[in-house]
Every structure is written in C-alpha cells, then in structure tokens.
Amino acid sequence: MRVLYFDCFSGAAGDMILGALIAAGADRNVLQTKIAGLPVDGFELKIEDIRKQGFAAIRLSVDWLPDQTHRHLHHIRKIIDASSLSDGVKRTANQVFTRLAEAEARVHGTTIEKVHFHEVGAIDAIVDVVGTAIALELLNVDRVVCSPLPVGSGTVKCDHGIMPVPAPATAELLKGVPIAACDETGELLTPTGAAILTTIADAFGPMPEMRIESIGFGAGTREGKSRPNVLRALVGEAAASLAVGRDEVVVLETNLDDCTGEEIGRVIERLLELGALDAFCQAIVMKKGRPGVMLTAIAPPEREAICTRTMLRETTTFGVRRRVSLRATLERRIESVETAYGLIRVKLGLEEDRVIRVAPEYDDCDRAARTHGVALRDVMDAARKAWTPDTGNGR
Numbered sequence: 001m002r003v004l005y006f007d008c009f010s011g012a013a014g015d016m017i018l019g020a021l022i023a024a025g026a027d028r029n030v031l032q033t034k035i036a037g038l039p040v041d042g043f044e045l046k047i048e049d050i051r052k053q054g055f056a057a058i059r060l061s062v063d064w065l066p067d068q069t070h071r072h073l074h075h076i077r078k079i080i081d082a083s084s085l086s087d088g089v090k091r092t093a094n095q096v097f098t099r100l101a102e103a104e105a106r107v108h109g110t111t112i113e114k115v116h117f118h119e120v121g122a123i124d125a126i127v128d129v130v131g132t133a134i135a136l137e138l139l140n141v142d143r144v145v146c147s148p149l150p151v152g153s154g155t156v157k158c159d160h161g162i163m164p165v166p167a168p169a170t171a172e173l174l175k176g177v178p179i180a181a182c183d184e185t186g187e188l189l190t191p192t193g194a195a196i197l198t199t200i201a202d203a204f205g206p207m208p209e210m211r212i213e214s215i216g217f218g219a220g221t222r223e224g225k226s227r228p229n230v231l232r233a234l235v236g237e238a239a240a241s242l243a244v245g246r247d248e249v250v251v252l253e254t255n256l257d258d259c260t261g262e263e264i265g266r267v268i269e270r271l272l273e274l275g276a277l278d279a280f281c282q283a284i285v286m287k288k289g290r291p292g293v294m295l296t297a298i299a300p301p302e303r304e305a306i307c308t309r310t311m312l313r314e315t316t317t318f319g320v321r322r323r324v325s326l327r328a329t330l331e332r333r334i335e336s337v338e339t340a341y342g343l344i345r346v347k348l349g350l351e352e353d354r355v356i357r358v359a360p361e362y363d364d365c366d367r368a369a370r371t372h373g374v375a376l377r378d379v380m381d382a383a384r385k386a387w388t389p390d391t392g393n394g395r
Contacts (some may be wrong), residue, residue: 001352003210004139006146006197007232008180011188014128016218017196019058020233021135022047023216034089034134035127039082043123045131050219053228057217060131062124073101073112076126085134092133092200100195103172125192132196139235145208146201149174150182151189170194178204178301184226205247206326209239249277249327250304254317255284257292264293267314274310275303298325330357337386341368344383358387 006012006020022028028047035045043064050059080093101112108115136144151166151174158167165187166174173194182188213236220229256264264281271279277300281293295315299307304322311320330349337344344364349357360383369376 001142001238002140003208003236003238004141004144005207005234007234008147008149010224010227010229010231011150011152012193012197012231013190013220014125014192014196015060016220016231017193018128018131018135019060019218020216020231021132021139023058023218024233024235025214025216026135026138030138031131031134034085035131037084038079038130040079040123045127052219052230053224055217055228055230057219057230059219062127064123073097073115079126080130086137089130089133089137093130096129096195096199099173099199100191103169106172107168128192129196136200144201145203145205146197148178148180148204149189150180152182152184152186154185156187167191173198184224186222210236211239212236247327247329248301249325250299250301251323251325252297252299252307252311253294253321254311254315254319255286255292255294256315256317257286257290258316263315264295267310270310270314271297271307274306275299276307335387337383339382339386341372341379341382344368344379346383346387355389358384360384
C-alpha cells in the first residue's frame with residue numbers, strides 16, 4: 001500500500017499542498033500538461049525550485065486574467081467535468097469544492113447553490129485543487145494521513161472584514177479534526193488548504209508505519225517567524241506490519257490503598273460511561289507493604305480531561321499519572337446476521353479490506369441467550385458461524 005503523509009508543522013494552503021506533492025515526485029511536466037487541458041483561458045501555472053527559509057522547496061504561482069470575480073459551485077463543476085481529466089481526478093476535485101461550498105453555506109446561512117466562492121473560485125484555487133487530485137493519481141497514492149493541523153493565531157483579512165483565525169469557513173471545515181497548538185502569528189491554514197486535506201485524508205495523527213521513498217517541501221507565501229512556511233509531504237510503502245489505522249490514546253493511572261471495592265467498581269463504570277475506551281484495576285503492593293490497586297483508564301485525547309477529573313473526584317487519590325500511547329487499530333464495521341436465536345450484530349475487524357476478526361456483540365448475545373434459555377457460548381458460536389463473506393446475509 002502506497003502511503004502519503006502530510007506533515008503540516010507550519011499549516012497548509014492549496015499551493016503548498018500541490019508544491020509538496022510535486023517536490024515528492026509527481027511529474028511536473030505531466031501535471032502542467034493535464035492542468036492546461038482545463039477549459040479555462042488566460043492562465044499559466046509556474047513551478048519554481050526555490051530555497052524557502054533554508055529549505056529546498058517548490059513554489060507555485062498562477063498568472064491569470066480575472067474573467068469572473070465570483071463563481072458558484074456549478075460553474076466550477078462545469079469547468080472540471082468538461083475537462084479531459086480522469087474520472088478519479090474529477091471526483092476528488094468536485095468533492096473538495098463541494099465540501100468547501102457546504103462550509104461556506106453553513107457560515108452564511110444559505111445553500112451551496114447560492115454560495116459565492118469569491119477568491120476561492122479564482123483560477124489559482126481551481127489549479128491548486130485539480131492539481132492536487134492529479135498529483136495524487138501520478139504518485140499512485142492509496143492512503144493519505146495528515147498530522148494535526150495548526151491554524152495560527154491573530155486575525156485575517158477577508159471579504160467580510162477582519163476576522164479571528166481560523167477564518168469562519170476554515171473553522172467549519174475543521175469540525176472533528178485534531179488541531180495542533182501553535183504560537184505563530186497569522187493564518188497558517190487557508191480554507192482551500194483545509195478543504196483539500198479534510199477531503200483527501202483518511203486519518204489525522206502521527207506518521208504511520210512506512211518505508212519512506214521520497215520527501216518534498218511546498219513553499220507558502222508567508223515568512224514564518226518561529227518556523228519556516230513550508231509543508232512537508234512524505235511518500236512511501238506501508239510497513240508489512242501496519243494495521244489499517246494508528247491513533248493516539250491517553251493512559252491514566254493512579255494507585256489506591258484506601259478505596260473500597262464498591263468505590264472502585266463505581267468509578268470504573270463512570271469512566272466507561274464518560275467515554276473511556278477501557279477502565280480496569282489490578283492488584284499491586286504499595287509502600288510499607290500495603291496491598292492496593294492500580295486504577296487505569298484508557299481514553300481518547302478528547303475525553304482525557306473529564307476522565308482525569310472523575311478519577312480525582314471519585315477516588316481518594318491526590319494525583320493521576322498520564323502518558324500518550326500509540327495504538328494500532330483494525331478498521332471496524334458492524335453487520336447483523338440471522339441465527340436460530342434471532343438477529344445478532346457482529347463486529348468485523350478489517351485489515352486492508354480483508355476481514356480478519358469476527359466478534360459477536362455481547363449485549364445481543366446475552367439478550368438472545370436469556371430469551372431462548374441457552375448458554376451464551378451457543379449464541380456467540382452461532383453468530384460467528386452465520387457470518388461469512390459469501391452468504392450475503394450480513395447487513
């Protein structure tokens with residue numbers, strides 16, 4: 001599997017993304033030829049090798065004659081669909097602009113059909129988006145992973161006046177996406193950059209296990225004060241041991257020697273209710289030979305604070321240890337199968353679209369076992385046997 005990782009330590013913009021992909025190996029001549037096939041007159045894409053704040057990088061610029069100040073989504077789709085580009089490139093480019101239109105519509109309280117793209121609908125933005133889709137195809141990328149995104153700080157000037165960073169459309173596009181802390185002043189992440197990355201990225205987080213084959217830097221137009229204004233793209237093959245995904249979890253721990261079993265049992269239940277991925281305790285021997293337990297919660301980063309507060313409030317501890325841990329995960333999918341005991345949900349674990357784990361849902365099996373007066377094991381075995389990739393009864 002060919003993997004692309006965007007290391008957005010200094011943010012991202014459309015020209016930076018495309019520049020990084022060219023620097024990482026996308027054939028610039030082929031790319032320019034394909035972009036020149038867009039049914040739009042009066043523009044020229046320039047690709048330059050430069051040094052940007054100490055780094056060899058690619059800088060893009062588009063010279064164009066403004067032929068239409070504002071464009072709607074249907075204008076841009078018409079340009080893309082009328083081109084000679086592949087169906088995959090057209091699909092990716094249209095998805096990016098649709099996502100951007102949806103964000104703008106939410107910000108302005110209108111529909112995507114009525115959204116004016118302003119400068120985002122200009123030729124340079126179309127070139128950035130379409131060019132990125134072409135570059136992904138040229139690099140034969142199967143999976144895209146992106147680092148958490150720094151947005152910058154301060155304010156940005158847009159068509160509607162001075163606005164705080166991130167710009168309104170950018171903020172909409174970043175819903176559900178991890179943001180990285182950054183002390184750099186200014187707008188590090190543009191709406192076009194956010195729309196591209198949140199459309200093409202399969203995951204956000206640390207770099208996946210991969211054998212790096214090429215690295216490229218795309219230059220931005222800013223002059224970074226605390227970091228160079230470049231975007232790094234790393235392309236390579238996924239390591240053989242790579243699971244479908246990797247993410248970060250926070251492990252919270254505390255040692256207890258003066259809590260009752262009832263209190264510990266209750267706090268474990270509360271942690272799970274509050275979104276911990278797992279919570280458990282194990283016997284330990286503490287100082288002065290005292291028997292105790294170590295209470296552990298494994299939580300997604302966004303649930304760390306509430307899980308920590310719960311451990312502090314509902315136990316006798318004076319402190320909670322924390323550490324960030326990387327987790328390899330299988331892709332998960334829920335399907336239902338028909339058994340002699342009724343419909344049972346099963347959780348499927350997939351590695352690169354191949355099912356390698358079938359786990360019946362406990363609650364369904366317990367309910368069925370009680371209803372039919374049979375052993376839980378019998379229901380779980382029946383559910384496992386009922387699921388096959390060929391029977392067509394999973395749904």
